[in-house]
Amino acid sequence: MIRVLGCEFRKCTRSIAIYICMLVMLLVPLVEYLFLVVSSKSSGLSEAAQQMIDTFLAANGDELFVYLYNLLFNGGCLFVVATVMAAIIVAEDYSRGTMKYVMLLSSRTKLGFGKVGILLIIATLLHFVGMIVPVLISKGVRDIFYGQYTLEQLVYYVLIGWSTITAFTLLVGVIGTLTKNVPATIGIGLGIYMLGAGFGMHLPETVQKYLFIMNISKIGSTDIDDMFFAVIVSCVTLVLFSLFLWYDLKKKEY
Amino acid sequence: MTDNPLLQVTGIKKSYGDKQVLSGIHMTINEGDIYGLLGPNGVGKTTTLKSMLGLVSVDEGKFIYRGKEWKRNRKSNRVFGASIDEPVFYNHLSGIENLRVFGSLVGTKEKDIVQIMKDFDLYEDRNVSVKNYSQGMRQRLAISRVFLNDPEIIILDEPTNGLDPNGIKYMRTLIRRLSEEFGKTVILSTHLLGEAWHTCTRIGIIRDGEVVVEESIDEVNQKVGNDVDSFEEFFIKYTEDGIHD
Numbered sequence: 001m002i003r004v005l006g007c008e009f010r011k012c013t014r015s016i017a018i019y020i021c022m023l024v025m026l027l028v029p030l031v032e033y034l035f036l037v038v039s040s041k042s043s044g045l046s047e048a049a050q051q052m053i054d055t056f057l058a059a060n061g062d063e064l065f066v067y068l069y070n071l072l073f074n075g076g077c078l079f080v081v082a083t084v085m086a087a088i089i090v091a092e093d094y095s096r097g098t099m100k101y102v103m104l105l106s107s108r109t110k111l112g113f114g115k116v117g118i119l120l121i122i123a124t125l126l127h128f129v130g131m132i133v134p135v136l137i138s139k140g141v142r143d144i145f146y147g148q149y150t151l152e153q154l155v156y157y158v159l160i161g162w163s164t165i166t167a168f169t170l171l172v173g174v175i176g177t178l179t180k181n182v183p184a185t186i187g188i189g190l191g192i193y194m195l196g197a198g199f200g201m202h203l204p205e206t207v208q209k210y211l212f213i214m215n216i217s218k219i220g221s222t223d224i225d226d227m228f229f230a231v232i233v234s235c236v237t238l239v240l241f242s243l244f245l246w247y248d249l250k251k252k253e254y
Numbered sequence: 255m256t257d258n259p260l261l262q263v264t265g266i267k268k269s270y271g272d273k274q275v276l277s278g279i280h281m282t283i284n285e286g287d288i289y290g291l292l293g294p295n296g297v298g299k300t301t302t303l304k305s306m307l308g309l310v311s312v313d314e315g316k317f318i319y320r321g322k323e324w325k326r327n328r329k330s331n332r333v334f335g336a337s338i339d340e341p342v343f344y345n346h347l348s349g350i351e352n353l354r355v356f357g358s359l360v361g362t363k364e365k366d367i368v369q370i371m372k373d374f375d376l377y378e379d380r381n382v383s384v385k386n387y388s389q390g391m392r393q394r395l396a397i398s399r400v401f402l403n404d405p406e407i408i409i410l411d412e413p414t415n416g417l418d419p420n421g422i423k424y425m426r427t428l429i430r431r432l433s434e435e436f437g438k439t440v441i442l443s444t445h446l447l448g449e450a451w452h453t454c455t456r457i458g459i460i461r462d463g464e465v466v467v468e469e470s471i472d473e474v475n476q477k478v479g480n481d482v483d484s485f486e487e488f489f490i491k492y493t494e495d496g497i498h499d
Contacts, residue, residue: 253309
């Protein structure tokens with residue numbers, strides 16, 4: 001399993017896509033922050049807009065981390081990048097034709113573990129790279145970046161974010177094994193994100209709380225029980241998708 | 255070549271939906287053979303090879319490896335090595351990087367990768383991106399990849415496809431080297447009769463998902479001149495509808 005993981009990691013580190021995705025994860029929060037700064041200094045803003053900017057930069061600057069972190073999810077950036085990476089990691093081997101050689105040189109069980117493992121690693125990496133700029137800026141703007149939030153709440157936000165994006169990445173991996181095609185995987189993956197996040201909010205709350213993709217709306221919440229449930233839902237979904245992907249790779253014919 | 259059955263294929267059947275692709279394949283491959291699996295396009299050669307490799311499941315039949323029923327397990331990658339269909343690689347990587355990526359799956363050491371590249375005349379171009387490799391170089395790199403796990407049986411599917419005459423000649427010599435110099439048993443699928451005639455020690459002709467004749471090249475030689483005038487006629491006799499009945 002370690003060898004398959006090593007092989008997958010080697011492939012990833014030699015693909016320019018991973019570096020572009022990491023760069024995007026760094027740049028998006030930075031650009032958003034710069035936009036806020038520039039906007040705050042420009043004249044002619046409506047009172048509401050000025051107030052919003054002040055909220056983040058001056059009056060309650062301690063919200064900046066949560067605002068920028070939330071943006072990675074609710075702005076869709078992390079989902080788009082995770083979809084692209086998962087499609088490349090899983091579907092590209094099929095569409096390129098190299099999967100059969102990976103299958104020949106490794107056992108199916110190990111191949112399944114390797115693919116699941118590398119998706120977990122990449123999703124985690126993307127998530128934490130995305131956090132770098134919000135943390136640095138928040139610390140730079142205000143020395144204590146979580147201010148009005150408790151540390152427990154912040155830990156929950158990060159747990160919700162991490163478990164949701166890894167579960168989503170594994171879901172895209174499953175789509176990759178089913179379609180065996182990169183563009184189709186990206187298209188379907190993004191479609192699921194948009195449908196889930198867009199139409200999910202119109203569903204009854206009793207249904208919403210079981211939809212892992214809706215958990216991102218809990219980032220910024222203050223209800224600990226609610227957030228705990230969200231983490232459990234995302235983690236269970238993550239395990240289910242991991243098992244499904246592993247089983248599919250184990251049983252699939254080339 | 256010895257007459258020890260290394261691999262026996264017994265009654266392999268495979269269907270895709272309603273279409274039966276293999277309808278009871280029987281083959282015997284001896285240790286040291288260069289076994290040519292011949293047949294027109296679309297008769298089930300590649301499916302037969304993929305079933306041996308465990309890339310597709312079979313509906314019926316079994317494989318006997320060294321006298322015991324063989325099933326794909328964690329030691330399988332020490333038995334078979336293969337180049338199936340077009341030789342495909344990670345085109346953005348160099349030749350040696352490709353071998354490192356695939357070699358990492360079986361723990362091939364760097365010095366062994368270097369030696370393999372030297373053995374197949376690719377060492378000087380090891381750092382060239384694979385997308386700039388010629389078809390002949392890609393075929394050699396495909397065979398190099400097969401050697402990463404040092405398998406007993408090497409399966410090559412249409413290895414001379416897309417090669418120019420010099421490339422074909424080089425490949426024939428290379429295939430013979432695999433058996434004579436490296437002691438490998440080679441199973442070669444082709445629809446090019448000249449390739450089989452010049453390279454193989456034993457042939458099997460496949461028609462409608464069955465092996466209709468399996469003989470050593472010496473036996474075929476005896477028939478050519480007696481029963482039929484040429485190897486082409488021998489092949490046609492067993493592959494054209496109705497003629498062999």
